[in-house]
Amino acid sequence: MNIEHIVSTRLPTPYGEFTIHGFREGDSGQEHVVLSIGDLAGKPGDEPPLVRVHSECMTGEVFGSLRCDCRPQLESAMKRLAEVGRGAIVYMRGHEGRGIGLVQKLRAYAEQDAGADTIQANAVLGLPIDARRYDAAACMLRALGVNRIRLLTNNPLKMAALAEFGIEVVEREASLTAPGPENEKYLRTKRDQMGHLADWFD
Ligand SMILES: Nc1nc2c(ncn2[C@@H]2O[C@H](COP(=O)(O)OP(=O)(O)OP(=O)(O)O)[C@@H](O)[C@H]2O)c(=O)[nH]1
Numbered sequence: 001m002n003i004e005h006i007v008s009t010r011l012p013t014p015y016g017e018f019t020i021h022g023f024r025e026g027d028s029g030q031e032h033v034v035l036s037i038g039d040l041a042g043k044p045g046d047e048p049p050l051v052r053v054h055s056e057c058m059t060g061e062v063f064g065s066l067r068c069d070c071r072p073q074l075e076s077a078m079k080r081l082a083e084v085g086r087g088a089i090v091y092m093r094g095h096e097g098r099g100i101g102l103v104q105k106l107r108a109y110a111e112q113d114a115g116a117d118t119i120q121a122n123a124v125l126g127l128p129i130d131a132r133r134y135d136a137a138a139c140m141l142r143a144l145g146v147n148r149i150r151l152l153t154n155n156p157l158k159m160a161a162l163a164e165f166g167i168e169v170v171e172r173e174a175s176l177t178a179p180g181p182e183n184e185k186y187l188r189t190k191r192d193q194m195g196h197l198a199d200w201f202d
C-alpha cells in the first residue's frame with residue numbers, strides 16, 4: 001500500500017521522551033502516528049522490539065470513558081516502553097469503534113445500554129463486528145526498519161493480521177489492565193466470544 005513517512009519529531013510525555021513519526025496514506029489521506037523510543041530498527045542480533053498496535057478510541061483516550069480499557073492500555077504501553085527503552089506504539093486512526101467510526105460506535109453504545117453486548121450491538125446496526133485492517137500498520141513498521149516484533153496485545157486476530165502483512169510476531173506480551181464495573185461485560189465478551197487471551201477475572 002501507499003503510505004508516506006512525512007515527519008519525525010520529539011514528543012516529551014509524563015512517561016518519557018518518545019519520537020513521534022507522522023504518516024499519511026496516499027489513497028485515503030488517512031493519517032496515523034507511531035511513537036518510538038530507543039533504537040527501534042536495532043542492530044543485527046538485537047532482539048525484536050516491543051510493539052503495541054493500538055486502535056484509536058476517542059471516548060476512552062480523550063474523555064477517560066470507563067466503558068472500555070483503551071486508555072489504561074495505552075498508558076501502560078507507554079510506561080512499559082519507557083521501562084524497556086526500545087519499541088513503538090503504532091497508533092491507528094480509522095480503527096475507532098473497531099473500524100466502524102466514532103459516531104457508529106456511539107450508536108453501538110446506545111444499543112448496549114438497551115441490553116446488547118458489544119458484538120450484538122454492531123450486528124443490530126448492520127455493521128461489521130470488526131472492520132479493522134492492519135496493512136497500514138505493517139507498512140509503517142517496515143518504513144521504520146522493523147520486520148520482527150514482540151507484540152503487546154491480548155488479541156490473536158491482531159497477531160495473525162500483522163503476520164499476514166509480513167510482520168513476524170515472535171512473542172506476545174499481555175496487555176492487562178484492571179477491570180471495573182463499567183467495562184466488565186465488555187471484557188467478558190472479548191474474552192469469551194472474541195478470543196482475547198487475557199483473563200481479567202482470575
Ligand atoms: N464497535 C465498538 N467498538 C468498541 C467498543 N468498545 C471499544 N471499541 C473500540 O475497540 C477498539 C479497541 O479494540 P479492543 O477489542 O478493545 O482491543 P484490541 O485492540 O482488539 O486488542 P488488544 O491489543 O488486546 O487491546 C477501539 O477502537 C475502541 O474504540 C464497542 O462496544 N463497540
Ligand SMILES: [Zn+2]
Pocket residue numbers: 057059060061068069070071
Ligand atoms: Zn476504548
